[in-house]
Amino acid sequence: MTPKELKQILQALVEHGVNELTLETPDYKLTVRRGGEVQVVAVPQAVAAPVPAPQPPAALAPALAAEAAPPPSPAPEGTKGVDKAEECAGCVEIKAPIVGTFYRAPAPDAPPYVEEGDRVEKGQVLCIIEAMKLMNEIESEVSGIVKKILVKNGEPVEYGQPLFLIQPL
Template sequence: MDLKEIQNLIKFVANSGVAEVKLETGDVKITIRTTLEGSTETTYVQQMPAQNMLQQAVAPQQIAPVVSTPVETPAADESSKYITVKSPIIGTFYRKPSPDKPMFVEVGSTIGKGDVLCVIEAMKLFNEIESEVSGKIVKILVDDMSPVEFDQPLFLVDPS
């Protein structure tokens, strides 16, 4: 199966509305999964019988790359007027300073520059994340006590 056939198969699966397709022909296995956002994730695995592995060690064959076809969503245009507050570190996201205290911010809260928005725990240290902009919290993108990655969006802020 060549790359062109795989790309055509991905387009077909994405347009059909099927959640997952697995295809196995000879030494090739392909799994195509579509997510709720409309994007398609493709996993391409080439398996060889034991007798062909010795040949590959002598003369390696070229394996086709993993192909992913993202589909743009109209929601991106809607949120472009908002400022995204992103995580500066990897850790665990907390919306409260401690379990018995109230949340730092809620949707609709008006914030100013320097206000604490949340706490991120990294290596037993609790780091207060302060706002760099003034505005109104439109959306909170992460659940309380969830792990976050570096540069992961946390909040959407309307600066107007």
């Protein structure tokens, strides 16, 4: 990619109000976040993630909508929500900002980003959610200890679904 092409991409992001863009080729993966960072990662050609079924338009919801979403109503007795609260009082739930497929590692043969019991920092990548063939890195909202991973690798996730419980430090 030439500097001129990169400049055109950045101008398009600003003109259209896009907050994040991921561009993937056989040679590299480029993620651009407005107000954030630019990452270029070399990706081997042999790495391929399963392609999910087409997602409904809700898959296009911006990542920032998760912050503006109202808190979920309390779960009735005997449901999974009560079990999560009992497991980790005071924990922060990291929720899926989009609909897609949950992956714990950047590639099938790579180690997971985090394991239960790991210490994480705010902004550290916890997992990837693949949506419409785009790999979206999900970052921790707090510094703390990963108490529970609530989703299995390769499972589909819904918008707002809890993915991790993190005990803040």
